[in-house]
Every structure is written in structure tokens, then in C-alpha cells.
Amino acid sequence: MNTTSFKQSFLTPRDMIGYALLAAVIFVIFPLLLEPFRLNLFGKYLTYAFVAVGLVLCWGVGGILSLGQGVFFGLGGYCMAMFLKLEASSPENTAIQSTPGIPDFMDWNQLSALPWWWEPFSSFGFTLFAVIAVPVAFSYIIGVAMFRRRVGGVYFAIITQAIAAILTILIIGQQGFTGGVNGITDLRTLHGWDIRTDSAKTLLYFVNGTLLFAVLLAAQFVRRSKLGRLLIAMRDQEDRVRFSGYDVANFKIFVFCLGAAFAAIGGAMFTLQVGFMSPSFVGIVPSIEMVIFAAVGGRLSILGAVWGTLLVNWAKTTLSESFPELWLLGLGALFIAVVMAFPNGLAGVWAEQVEPRLMKLLRRDSKAAAQTTPAE
Amino acid sequence: MFSDYTASELGAIFAMQGFAGLILFSVFVLMALGLAIIFGQMGVINMAHGEFMILGAYVTYLLSNFFADYIPALFSMYFFLAMLCAFVASGALGLLVEWALIRHLYKRPLDTLLATWGLSLILQQIYRSVFGAREVGVTIPDWMMGSLPLTDMIEIPINGIFVMVLAVSISIAVYVMMYRSRWGQQVRAINNNRQMADAVGINTAWTDRMTFAIGCGVAGVAGSAFTMIGSTGPTAGQQYIVDTFLVVVFGGAGSLLGTIASAFSISQAQSIMEFFLSGSMAKVLTLLTVVCILMLRPQGLFTLKLRK
Numbered sequence: 001m002n003t004t005s006f007k008q009s010f011l012t013p014r015d016m017i018g019y020a021l022l023a024a025v026i027f028v029i030f031p032l033l034l035e036p037f038r039l040n041l042f043g044k045y046l047t048y049a050f051v052a053v054g055l056v057l058c059w060g061v062g063g064i065l066s067l068g069q070g071v072f073f074g075l076g077g078y079c080m081a082m083f084l085k086l087e088a089s090s091p092e093n094t095a096i097q098s099t100p101g102i103p104d105f106m107d108w109n110q111l112s113a114l115p116w117w118w119e120p121f122s123s124f125g126f127t128l129f130a131v132i133a134v135p136v137a138f139s140y141i142i143g144v145a146m147f148r149r150r151v152g153g154v155y156f157a158i159i160t161q162a163i164a165a166i167l168t169i170l171i172i173g174q175q176g177f178t179g180g181v182n183g184i185t186d187l188r189t190l191h192g193w194d195i196r197t198d199s200a201k202t203l204l205y206f207v208n209g210t211l212l213f214a215v216l217l218a219a220q221f222v223r224r225s226k227l228g229r230l231l232i233a234m235r236d237q238e239d240r241v242r243f244s245g246y247d248v249a250n251f252k253i254f255v256f257c258l259g260a261a262f263a264a265i266g267g268a269m270f271t272l273q274v275g276f277m278s279p280s281f282v283g284i285v286p287s288i289e290m291v292i293f294a295a296v297g298g299r300l301s302i303l304g305a306v307w308g309t310l311l312v313n314w315a316k317t318t319l320s321e322s323f324p325e326l327w328l329l330g331l332g333a334l335f336i337a338v339v340m341a342f343p344n345g346l347a348g349v350w351a352e353q354v355e356p357r358l359m360k361l362l363r364r365d366s367k368a369a370a371q372t373t374p375a376e
Numbered sequence: 377m378f379s380d381y382t383a384s385e386l387g388a389i390f391a392m393q394g395f396a397g398l399i400l401f402s403v404f405v406l407m408a409l410g411l412a413i414i415f416g417q418m419g420v421i422n423m424a425h426g427e428f429m430i431l432g433a434y435v436t437y438l439l440s441n442f443f444a445d446y447i448p449a450l451f452s453m454y455f456f457l458a459m460l461c462a463f464v465a466s467g468a469l470g471l472l473v474e475w476a477l478i479r480h481l482y483k484r485p486l487d488t489l490l491a492t493w494g495l496s497l498i499l500q501q502i503y504r505s506v507f508g509a510r511e512v513g514v515t516i517p518d519w520m521m522g523s524l525p526l527t528d529m530i531e532i533p534i535n536g537i538f539v540m541v542l543a544v545s546i547s548i549a550v551y552v553m554m555y556r557s558r559w560g561q562q563v564r565a566i567n568n569n570r571q572m573a574d575a576v577g578i579n580t581a582w583t584d585r586m587t588f589a590i591g592c593g594v595a596g597v598a599g600s601a602f603t604m605i606g607s608t609g610p611t612a613g614q615q616y617i618v619d620t621f622l623v624v625v626f627g628g629a630g631s632l633l634g635t636i637a638s639a640f641s642i643s644q645a646q647s648i649m650e651f652f653l654s655g656s657m658a659k660v661l662t663l664l665t666v667v668c669i670l671m672l673r674p675q676g677l678f679t680l681k682l683r684k
């Protein structure tokens with residue numbers, strides 16, 4: 001599928017146009033057109049785009065379909081939520097509890113002291129480290145265990161899905177430590193800065209957008225590097241790559257960890273912008289929904305993943321506001337349509353239908369211009 | 377923790393817990409058999425498997441209402457007809473789905489997974505629109521209610537025994553189909569070597585379609601059996617799908633015996649641990665153990681010797 005030549009720079013002029021267009025939409029058009037509430041909503045959608053970009057690398061380029069990306073999104077989000085929760089549960093704020101100074105849900109569950117593994121999350125530096133390190137370490141363990149034994153394809157999908165299920169049951173079951181099915185809620189300030197105000201949410205939106213672009217460029221770099229070409233080769237002919245002397249498992253582990261790190265950043269930004277984290281973003285259903293974001297955008301296209309995420313989530317919000325029963329039917333149909341009719345998603349439609357026509361139109365214009373010039 | 381109980385009480389607790397494990401085992405076997413046919417033999421991931429089960433459950437529910445309203449005299453026997461109808465309904469839907477979706481995707485297993493997930497969402501919404509979001513229960517015939525007193529402390533519910541008998545008979549039926557019938561021979565031939573099977577004149581496309589339909593039909597019967605021990609809701613199928621896939625993968629895809637052995641070990645482990653731990657922790661530990669074993673032994677407990 002990859003027809004690009006080997007000597008391609010990491011950003012072609014055409015890529016530049018795509019990135020500039022997306023940047024204009026995210027940084028200029030959305031903030032100008034949308035009121036703060038809607039802008040925050042689109043900021044939430046963009047946090048899912050982090051996951052979708054990771055999936056493009058893992059699944060589209062590398063051929064590894066993980067149905068447990070919600071796990072990494074959730075772990076990143078929970079790390080951030082733990083820090084914010086600890087800040088929100090200062091002894092003054094929680095004076096009415098039987099044990100002041102611990103998060104409210106722990107008090108409700110008759111815990112009288114902070115569990116030891118919550119302690120480090122009172123430091124912001126450690127939290128920022130943990131947001132990335134915890135999910136990456138977890139994905140590394142999974143990756144090593146699976147790819148070293150050459151488990152791939154559908155087995156990998158099923159096992160990652162089982163891991164998502166296990167983590168959800170664990171979080172819901174241990175509500176004294178995790179906030180249970182409600183998750184960690186009522187988050188207020190970041191270093192004394194109130195994250196619930198409109199101005200804070202707008203600022204967080206821009207931080208989120210900037211981080212997303214950093215992730216996009218990183219993904220683009222990987223995609224165009226030798227590593228990216230090897231991933232495609234592995235997806236199509238794994239044995240040949242192995243016989244050529246490459247350690248296939250290591251590349252797979254790397255790209256899986258990278259996807260997890262992207263998802264974790266998205267999760268942490270989600271918590272900051274939306275103000276809570278709950279197991280409903282960890283389980284099987286959200287994890288598979290995240291796959292459809294990447295699939296709608298085009299599983300091979302990094303920019304497509306962002307557009308796909310925006311489009312699907314916007315449709316979800318619009319449809320479930322007015323016709324809640326239609327949304328599930330629409331989403332189901334979307335899964336089937338993307339697989340059966342548009343395996344390359346929006347990016348495929350763009351590359352096969354829109355772009356050639358656009359090019360033809362432009363060429364005709366320039367030809368017409370060239371013809372008129374000598375006549376003058 | 378045992379000091380509070382007498383020896384006979386402990387014996388009774390373990391017997392009851394073991395029996396609860398056996399019921400769970402029957403449930404797992406019923407769920408997994410259809411999947412073992414579809415995933416194990418054809419390698420197709422059917423994420424809508426749970427919804428095929430629920431279809432069988434809803435068919436049973438409709439028939440029980442029908443019998444109660446129009447032919448109450450035969451009500452005690454309606455269940456056997458319901459199982460047959462559930463098989464036919466789920467099987468027919470399976471046939472349709474194979475024709476419309478699956479046959480185009482045999483070479484793209486990951487895409488099959490996504491497409492059938494979409495199918496499962498659509499079916500869930502249809503169930504919700506038709507039968508309502510609330511769970512529905514089936515009226516159980518009188519002879520299935522109550523329990524058999526084994527000793528004065530151990531009581532065995534009759535519907536539990538019925539589900540176990542059903543699980544055993546359906547397992548035997550599937551075994552006979554797979555290993556003693558012409559169809560089963562063809563399915564296994566295709567599983568071993570599709571091109572050779574094609575070359576000796578087996579109609580592989582038709583066999584695939586029938587295999588998928590029969591797997592779905594078995595799921596429908598399983599759903600029908602579930603109505604005897606629990607209620608049915610639109611999303612009930614989704615809750616089982618991970619367990620079911622783990623049972624099949626853990627047993628070793630393609631091995632019927634493996635599926636049954638893994639259903640037995642998972643269900644017994646879970647129900648015994650439920651006695652010591654909370655339900656959710658028992659489930660977490662069981663699934664975690666299975667996942668860890670699968671990481672060490674990805675091919676599952678039992679494997680077929682195949683030349684690939």
C-alpha cells in the first residue's frame with residue numbers, strides 16, 4: 001500500500017499543507033467560532049485523537065490491532081486525576097470527613113489512611129513522569145510477553161481486550177482505592193490554579209492542541225523513518241523481515257509502547273479538561289470505539305486519524321442529543337461500512353476521489369493561465 | 377476462617393460451591409461451543425456471538441408468553457420447542473450474516489472483528505427498541521422449579537441440573553457433528569488445508585456458510601438455556617463475550633476437548649475463589665491467571681498438530 005519512494009523527506013510540501021490546514025482549524029477556526037463550552041467539548045474529542053494517532057502507527061502501519069488502548073488512556077488519566085484529587089482533598093477542604101486529608105471516596109469506604117501508592121502522586125513532577133511511565137511500563141510488559149512469543153493478529157486483539165476488561169473490573173471492584181464506578185471526580189485546581197473556569201479551559205485547549213501537534217509530528221517522523229518502513233514490511237511479510245536479520249519483536253514492542261504513551265498523554269489531558277476520570281473510558285467498549293476513530297479517518301493516515309476522531313465524536317454528540325437510539329445504529333453501521341466499503345477511511349476517499357479531481361482542476365486553471373499569458 | 381464451621385457444614389459449603397461451579401461450567405460450555413466451531417474451525421472472530429445468544433433467549437421469551445396465553449395445557453413442554461426455534465432463528469440470522477458480511481472478509485480477520493462488533497451494536501439497539509431496555513424473565517415451568525434435597529444441608533436446584541444436562545447433550549451433539557458426520561469431516565478438512573479440500577471437490581464456500589450458521593444456532597440454544605437461570609437484557613451478550621473468547625483461546629482453538637477442559641478449569645477456579653474473595657476479585661484473579669498462562673503458552677491447553 002505504501003507507494004512512497006525511499007528517499008522521502010519527513011514532511012513533503014503536500015504534508016505541510018495538510019498540517020497547516022489542521023493547525024488553522026484547531027488553533028484559529030475552532031477558538032473563534034465556538035463558545036467556551038463547545039470548545040471544551042472539542043478539546044475532549046482531541047484527547048481521543050492522541051489514541052487514534054497511536055492506533056494508526058500500531059494498527060495501520062504495524063498491523064498490530066490493540067483493543068485495549070483505553071487501558072493506557074485510562075492509566076494516564078488516572079495518574080493525573082490522582083494528583084488533582086490529592087490537591088482537592090487538602091485537610092481544610094475535607095474537614096467534615098471522619099479522616100480529613102484523604103480523598104472523599106476513601107472516607108466513604110472506611111479507609112483511614114492514604115494507601116502508600118497514592119503518596120508519590122502529591123508531587124507534580126512525579127505525576128508528570130508517571131503519566132507516561134506507568135502506561136509505557138505496562139505496555140512494555142504486555143509487549144514483551146506477547147511479541148517475544150510471536151503472538152499477533154487476532155490473539156493479540158483478544159488478549160488486550162481481556163486486559164481492558166480485567167482492569168475495568170479491578171477499578172470498579174476496589175472502590176475504596178480507585179473511586180469505583182464513579183471514578184475520581186470533583187477535581188478543582190492544579191497548583192492552586194482553578195481548572196474549572198472558562199479561561200483555564202481555553203488555555204488547556206491550546207496546551208492540548210500543541211501537545212497533539214507534537215505527537216502528530218513524532219508519529220510522522222516514525223512513519224517516514226526507516227523504522228516506519230520496517231513496520232510496513234513486517235505487517236505485510238513478517239517472516240521475510242525476520243529472515244533479513246531484523247528483530248521483529250523489538251520493533252513491535254517499540255511501536256506498541258509509543259502508542260501507549262500517546263494514549264496516556266491524551267488521557268491526562270482528558271482529565272485536566274473534563275475534570276474527572278472514570279472506568280467508563282478504560283473498558284472494552286471505549287477501546288473499540290477508539291479503533292473506529294482511526295478507521296474512519298483512514299488507518300494509514302496520521303492526519304486522517306484526527307479528522308476521523310473529530311467527525312465521529314461530533315456526530316455522536318449531535319445524534320445522541322437529538323436521537324439517542326439512532327446513535328448506536330449509526331455507529332454499528334459505521335463499523336461495517338468502514339470495513340466493507342472504505343477500508344482506507346476518509347484519507348482513502350480523499351486520495352482516490354477528491355485529490356485527483358482537485359489536481360485536474362488546478363492544472364486546468366494553470367494551463368488556462370499559461371495559455372492566456374502569451375496572448376496578452 | 378474455617379474454625380467457625382463444623383466439618384459437615386464445611387463439606388456442605390464445598391459441595392454447594394462445587395455445584396455452583398458446575399452450573400457456571402455448563403454456562404461457559406454452552407457459550408463457548410458455538411464459538412469453538414466458528415473461531416476454532418473457521419478462524420473467524422465473531423464479536424456478535426453474544427447477540428446471537430440473546431436472540432435465542434428472546435425467542436424463548438416470546439414462545440413462553442405465546443404458550444402461556446394460547447395453549448397453557450402444553451406450557452410445561454414449551455421449552456423444547458423454544459430451543460428448536462432458537463436454533464433455527466439464530467442459525468438463519470447467521471446464514472444471512474455470513475452471506476452479507478463474513479464471506480467478504482475471510483482474508484482480513486481483524487476487519488471481521490470490527491465489522492461483527494458493529495453488527496453487535498446494531499443488534500443490541502434493535503433488541504432495545506423491540507423488547508425494551510429492561511431485562512425480561514421467562515416463566516419457568518413448574519417441574520423445573522424447586523430443588524432436590526440431597527442431604528438435609530445440601531440442596532440442588534432443578535433448573536441447574538437441567539442446564540447441566542443440556543450442556544452435556546449439546547456437547548455430545550456437537551462432537552458427533554464434528555467428528556462423525558460428513559459435514560464435520562469437510563469442516564475439518566477445510567481447516568487443515570483449504571486448497572486441498574477445494575481440490576477434492578468439497579464445496580468450501582457452502583461448508584463455510586453452514587459452519588457459521590450452525591455455530592450461531594448453537595449460540596441461540598445456549599441463550600435459550602440461559603433463560604432458565606437468569607433474565608435477559610439487550611446488552612447481556614456483550615458481558616459474556618470476553619469470557620467466552622478466553623475460554624476458547626485458553627482451551628486451544630480448534631480443539632473441542634480443550635474448550636471443555638478450559639471451561640471447566642476457569643469456572644471451578646472462579647467459583648472456588650468467590651468463596652474466599654469478593655466476586656470481582658475472584659473474576660480479576662481468574663482472568664489474570666488465564667491471560668498470564670496464555671502469554672506463556674499462546675497456543676492454549678490443547679493443540680492440534682497441523683502443518684501450516
